[in-house]
Amino acid sequence: MDQDKERTLVIVKPDGVQRGLVGEIISRFERRGFKIVGLKLMRITPELAAKHYEAHQGKPFYEPLVAFMTNGPAVMIALQGRDVVRLVRNMMGALNPEDAAPGSIRGDLAISKRYNVIHGSDSPESGAREVGLFFSADEILDYSRDMENWLKHE
16 A cells, blocks of 8 residues: 555544534644545444444443443544554554643543543554445545645655
């Protein structure tokens, strides 16, 4: 895969939507230079949450996590860019906001480990899988930006 075509799924979780943090979170990714190729507000169904979190089935936090993720609207963001998975995870900060660096999304905005406002794919493979779970092929827009031409010369 072309490095510039790597994709990740970011979810602004229901707590982030309820607290009015969607714009701030999106703007952080835009300022970083990532391209938004998919964006939508939706309520995650229990079936979709089960597919998304299937690796955690049977763990003690699984049922509360699914209940939380399905209890209100969330914003799905498909981001694309060079090394986007790793860089987004760095921007998100540690899962527990007490351990997240100031300046990271969770360090600045999260309330607790459970209410940590954001999800991001943990690998390029997960990114491709998760984007495919939440977006149909016709909901992903591939387009060019002048900035991409500038970056090719670095």
